[in-house]
Amino acid sequence: MTVDLAVIGGGMAGLVTARTAARAGARVVLLEAASTVGGLVGEHRVAGLDLDSGAESFATRGGQVAALAADLGLPVVTPRSAPARVLHSGRLHPLPATGVLGIPTELDAPGLVEVLGLEGLTRAREDSRLPVQPATAELTLAELVATRMGPAVLDALVRPIVRGVHSAEPEQIAADVLLPGIADRMVAAGSLTAALRQVRAAAPAGSAVAGIDGGVHRLPAALAADAAARGAEVRTEAPVRSLRREDGGWRLAGDGWSLTAEQVVLACPPQRWGFLDGDELAPLAAAGRAWPAPQSADLLTLVLRADALPEHERAGTLVAEPGQGAKALTYASAKWDWVAQAAGSDRVVLRLSYAGGILGTADLAEVGLRDAARLTGTGPPWPAEALDGIAHVRLHPPAPAWATSSVRGPMQQEADALDGLQLTGAWWCGTGLAAVAAHAADLAHRQ
Numbered sequence: 441m442t443v444d445l446a447v448i449g450g451g452m453a454g455l456v457t458a459r460t461a462a463r464a465g466a467r468v469v470l471l472e473a474a475s476t477v478g479g480l481v482g483e484h485r486v487a488g489l490d491l492d493s494g495a496e497s498f499a500t501r502g503g504q505v506a507a508l509a510a511d512l513g514l515p516v517v518t519p520r521s522a523p524a525r526v527l528h529s530g531r532l533h534p535l536p537a538t539g540v541l542g543i544p545t546e547l548d549a550p551g552l553v554e555v556l557g558l559e560g561l562t563r564a565r566e567d568s569r570l571p572v573q574p575a576t577a578e579l580t581l582a583e584l585v586a587t588r589m590g591p592a593v594l595d596a597l598v599r600p601i602v603r604g605v606h607s608a609e610p611e612q613i614a615a616d617v618l619l620p621g622i623a624d625r626m627v628a629a630g631s632l633t634a635a636l637r638q639v640r641a642a643a644p645a646g647s648a649v650a651g652i653d654g655g656v657h658r659l660p661a662a663l664a665a666d667a668a669a670r671g672a673e674v675r676t677e678a679p680v681r682s683l684r685r686e687d688g689g690w691r692l693a694g695d696g697w698s699l700t701a702e703q704v705v706l707a708c709p710p711q712r713w714g715f716l717d718g719d720e721l722a723p724l725a726a727a728g729r730a731w732p733a734p735q736s737a738d739l740l741t742l743v744l745r746a747d748a749l750p751e752h753e754r755a756g757t758l759v760a761e762p763g764q765g766a767k768a769l770t771y772a773s774a775k776w777d778w779v780a781q782a783a784g785s786d787r788v789v790l791r792l793s794y795a796g797g798i799l800g801t802a803d804l805a806e807v808g809l810r811d812a813a814r815l816t817g818t819g820p821p822w823p824a825e826a827l828d829g830i831a832h833v834r835l836h837p838p839a840p841a842w843a844t845s846s847v848r849g850p851m852q853q854e855a856d857a858l859d860g861l862q863l864t865g866a867w868w869c870g871t872g873l874a875a876v877a878a879h880a881a882d883l884a885h886r887q
């Protein structure tokens with residue numbers, strides 16, 4: 441069998457690549473190792489409910505994912521607006537609604553003094569008077585926030601957001617990675633808060649995230665079906681075992697099959713590139729071995745009987761304190777109408793996320809009920825009889841962009857040297873469906 445394009449990996453990146461190329465008329469085969477497509481976008485059944493097991497929303501920036509969903513006939517939904525809160529020094533505080541990465545831009549906002557303390561707020565206000573240093577671009581996010589606004593803003597607001605969303609400490613990330621162009625913006629605006637106010641003003645109106653009615657796990661299945669309808673072959677349980685250059689094309693082989701492709705797209709992370717064969721691919725394989733290892737993350741999804749729970753506010757929470765507990769809670773039934781409707785008025789659904797390795801051999805129900813109480817500020821663990829169902833998922837997201845910056849150059853060089861081979865996926869272009877869909881579509885158009 442000979443095709444124009446072989447895509448290795450059936451996560452969102454591979455699926456968007458395959459569908460876009462098939463729609464442009466290419467003969468495409470997509471090869472996915474697992475029994476279903478989707479990769480980190482998956483589905484599981486908990487207490488009779490079909491819920492997202494990985495990604496559960498997407499950033500609306502760029503508009504590609506919403507456009508893709510609309511094109512596939514999937515209804516895009518916006519989350520209910522519920523204030524995010526932060527657990528700091530054992531107390532829950534609302535996160536500033538006008539913040540960027542937790543950095544408050546309106547220092548008169550109600551509630552800010554409670555989370556920062558009077559001293560912390562006074563220090564934060566110094567930002568508007570401090571001179572702007574031109575070397576800001578080289579600072580870590582922690583250095584930038586601490587020098588401009590003091591340690592209270594860093595520890596109470598920025599750290600939990602960066603830890604929860606980017607799985608990193610602010611000390612590990614250059615300010616410019618999460619706040620692109622911040623040095624120039626500060627020079628122009630005169631302070632960090634003024635620069636971030638301009639960033640917010642320039643952002644499109646409306647919710648920054650959206651979802652799919654019934655769950656974002658509907659996207660991969662719909663993409664695969666549409667790609668197949670356009671003539672692409674989507675194979676699951678088809679791990680690629682060997683890829684090599686042969687007669688000017690690419691020879692791919694798996695368990696009992698082989699095919700030839702003119703072009704190949706690697707849409708799976710370098711840790712899975714054991715299939716790169718032959719001298720020509722040896723330098724790319726070496727660059728892949730130098731790529732930082734993926735992280736690991738644990739998710740607990742709990743379905744609970746509402747009448748057995750103590751009174752509590754139903755809102756998303758981020759945790760500030762380091763320690764052994766969950767780093768974030770998403771109150772799925774308070775966030776999404778479709779989850780609330782599926783669960784019914786007598787049940788609630790929430791999801792707890794943990795940095796990899798924290799859960800160990802703990803009793804998951806016990807841990808989940810304890811952290812649900814802690815993150816909703818309700819004290820003692822929620823009662824075991826409230827639990828209608830629980831599910832545990834361990835995922836391996838790729839290393840974040842800040843950890844890969846030094847290995848990108850060599851990888852790009854090796855890939856550029858190979859005619860007809862392209863790279864895509866969150867490991868390469870950045871985490872999140874918005875980044876992945878935009879990059880993969882662009883790449884497929886260039887085939």
Ligand SMILES: Cc1cc2nc3c(=O)[nH]c(=O)nc-3n(C[C@H](O)[C@H](O)[C@H](O)COP(=O)(O)OP(=O)(O)OC[C@H]3O[C@@H](n4cnc5c(N)ncnc54)[C@H](O)[C@@H]3O)c2cc1C
Binds near residue numbers: 451497871872
């Ligand atoms: C816990 C968690 C929550 C998240 N939540 C969100 C969210 O709410 N919103 C958001 O936008 N993003 C979220 N993300 C990020 C988002 O899910 C990912 O960025 C995106 O799904 C990555 O897609 P991908 O195609 O690059 O990679 P993957 O989904 O990892 O796909 C790679 C695929 O390659 C396959 N593969 C590997 N080796 C082979 C081989 N030899 N042969 C064939 N196939 C192979 C794998 O089986 C896999 O299916 C979340 C991630 C995690 C971990």
